Amino acid sequence: MPVTPAQASTIYRQILDVIASVEPRIAAATAQELADQRASLKLIASENYASLPTLLTMGTWLSDKYAEGTIGHRFYAGCRNIDTVEAVAAEHAEALFGADHAYVQPHSGIDANLVAYWAILSQRVESPTLKRLEAKTVNDLSEADWEALRHEFNQQRVMGMSLDAGGHLTHGFRHNISGKMFQQKAYGTSADSGLVDYDALRATAKEFRPLIIVAGYSAYPRRINFAKMREIADEVGATLFVDMAHFAGLVAGKVFTGDENPVPFAHIVASTTHKSLRGPRGGFVLTSHEYADAVDHGCPMVLGGPLGHVMAAKAVAFAEARQPEFVTYAHQVAANAQALATGLTSRGLKLITGGTDNHLALIDVTDLGLTGRQAESALLDAGIVTNRNSIPRDPNGAWYTSGIRIGTPALTTRGFTESDFDEVADLIATVLKATSPTGTAKGASKAKYEIVDGVAAGVKARAAELLNANPLYPGLDLN
Numbered sequence: 001m002p003v004t005p006a007q008a009s010t011i012y013r014q015i016l017d018v019i020a021s022v023e024p025r026i027a028a029a030t031a032q033e034l035a036d037q038r039a040s041l042k043l044i045a046s047e048n049y050a051s052l053p054t055l056l057t058m059g060t061w062l063s064d065k066y067a068e069g070t071i072g073h074r075f076y077a078g079c080r081n082i083d084t085v086e087a088v089a090a091e092h093a094e095a096l097f098g099a100d101h102a103y104v105q106p107h108s109g110i111d112a113n114l115v116a117y118w119a120i121l122s123q124r125v126e127s128p129t130l131k132r133l134e135a136k137t138v139n140d141l142s143e144a145d146w147e148a149l150r151h152e153f154n155q156q157r158v159m160g161m162s163l164d165a166g167g168h169l170t171h172g173f174r175h176n177i178s179g180k181m182f183q184q185k186a187y188g189t190s191a192d193s194g195l196v197d198y199d200a201l202r203a204t205a206k207e208f209r210p211l212i213i214v215a216g217y218s219a220y221p222r223r224i225n226f227a228k229m230r231e232i233a234d235e236v237g238a239t240l241f242v243d244m245a246h247f248a249g250l251v252a253g254k255v256f257t258g259d260e261n262p263v264p265f266a267h268i269v270a271s272t273t274h275k276s277l278r279g280p281r282g283g284f285v286l287t288s289h290e291y292a293d294a295v296d297h298g299c300p301m302v303l304g305g306p307l308g309h310v311m312a313a314k315a316v317a318f319a320e321a322r323q324p325e326f327v328t329y330a331h332q333v334a335a336n337a338q339a340l341a342t343g344l345t346s347r348g349l350k351l352i353t354g355g356t357d358n359h360l361a362l363i364d365v366t367d368l369g370l371t372g373r374q375a376e377s378a379l380l381d382a383g384i385v386t387n388r389n390s391i392p393r394d395p396n397g398a399w400y401t402s403g404i405r406i407g408t409p410a411l412t413t414r415g416f417t418e419s420d421f422d423e424v425a426d427l428i429a430t431v432l433k434a435t436s437p438t439g440t441a442k443g444a445s446k447a448k449y450e451i452v453d454g455v456a457a458g459v460k461a462r463a464a465e466l467l468n469a470n471p472l473y474p475g476l477d478l479n
């Protein structure tokens with residue numbers, strides 16, 4: 001164990017004392033957050049618990065350095081240690097995922113996606129204006145030149161999974177700049193099976209002729225065949241961009257192999273580091289050599305100066321993910337999702353696609369007469385943290401929704417196994433079956449609900465037993 005409980009307790013007590021000497025409210029909120037995390041049954045599919053070495057790595061003076069540019073080629077002096085940090089993080093990411101090139105500067109998943117979009121645009125979009133202007137310097141550009149440049153990079157086409165099938169805002173939807181940069185056409189899932197309909201996707205792609213096909217999701221409970229995705233992309237001359245933000249841990253942990261491993265098939269892969277991958281909050285991009293140079297222009301094209309302390313923590317988390325224990329963890333995440341899904345369906349709950357084969361599941365609460373909003377609130381009353389989510393062709397829209405998204409990475413990190421998740425399924429089913437919508441003076445409400453007396457408290461007590469048996473950061477004591 002790299003940090004003993006006694007060491008960790010001493011370190012964090014001292015850190016909190018130091019913080020408290022400047023701003024006690026921040027020390028108190030930091031301590032309270034640990035207590036809250038420990039006391040809740042966290043089923044948010046996008047969250048996890050980073051290791052103490054990963055967390056500790058973020059608290060240093062590496063944060064103080066400006067290092068715009070790339071390894072060995074910085075726009076600031078004195079970057080040799082940041083060079084080391086970035087190179088080690090990239091080396092681990094390349095080895096972990098078997099990629100030609102890793103770019104570890106992105107500050108978040110959205111930023112990683114912007115880097116990928118920029119790289120694809122700069123590689124793929126022919127710019128006659130740029131060609132014509134090659135000999136000129138920036139200062140020589142006329143207003144008309146700038147106008148032409150803007151147009152040439154505008155109005156490219158992208159296809160991404162529809163939001164209600166589980167896609168992400170950054171895949172060309174409004175409320176995100178990708179929806180303003182690109183003309184977008186969504187692909188959905190089959191109404192019968194709930195699975196990605198590759199034939200329909202191919203037909204749409206042939207008609208729409210996108211520059212980019214995005215594969216990836218935040219709420220789709222199944223695996224994607226990336227070999228098939230690449231085949232379709234090749235047929236229509238599109239770049240295959242895989243956003244593995246959610247499932248990077250399952251790729252790193254070798255649950256997704258063969259056609260389900262995006263790295264050999266995608267032109268570009270972008271990801272977060274903090275979801276199933278269990279690293280610090282951040283992002284990264286993997287590419288073949290073809291896009292490496294374009295990706296390395298992420299800063300300053302769409303990113304500010306890299307966060308040295310976070311890149312250092314990414315290196316630590318990637319190094320951890322290369323250990324055999326991570327493979328065990330990732331397979332447990334998937335096995336736990338199976339147990340959770342089976343536990344829910346055997347208790348009569350309905351899941352989108354009937355189950356899961358990744359780390360998440362989507363409960364359809366329409367048959368219970370509830371909205372996602374009511375179900376989410378009722379579960380929270382019982383100490384179960386989930387989030388409401390649209391389901392395909394959702395009758396309640398994107399705000400109230402009809403689904404509850406749940407995932408297993410965080411509780412798996414705490415040590416939960418299949419039998420624990422069967423109990424979790426029972427807790428969820430117990431709460432949802434005891435919940436009913438209540439009306440307002442004006443009629444039915446999509447937000448108000450009531451739970452049969454005593455059920456929430458009973459479930460909370462049973463959840464506490466599970467949580468106590470699987471402690472978060474075991475032995476870490478702040479008092």
Ligand SMILES: *Cc1c(COP(=O)(O)O)cnc(C)c1O
Nearest residue numbers: 108109110168217218245246272
């Ligand atoms: C979470 C997520 C993102 C965004 O990650 P942030 O770090 O929150 O910016 C992007 N794409 C997908 C598919 C995601 O699930």
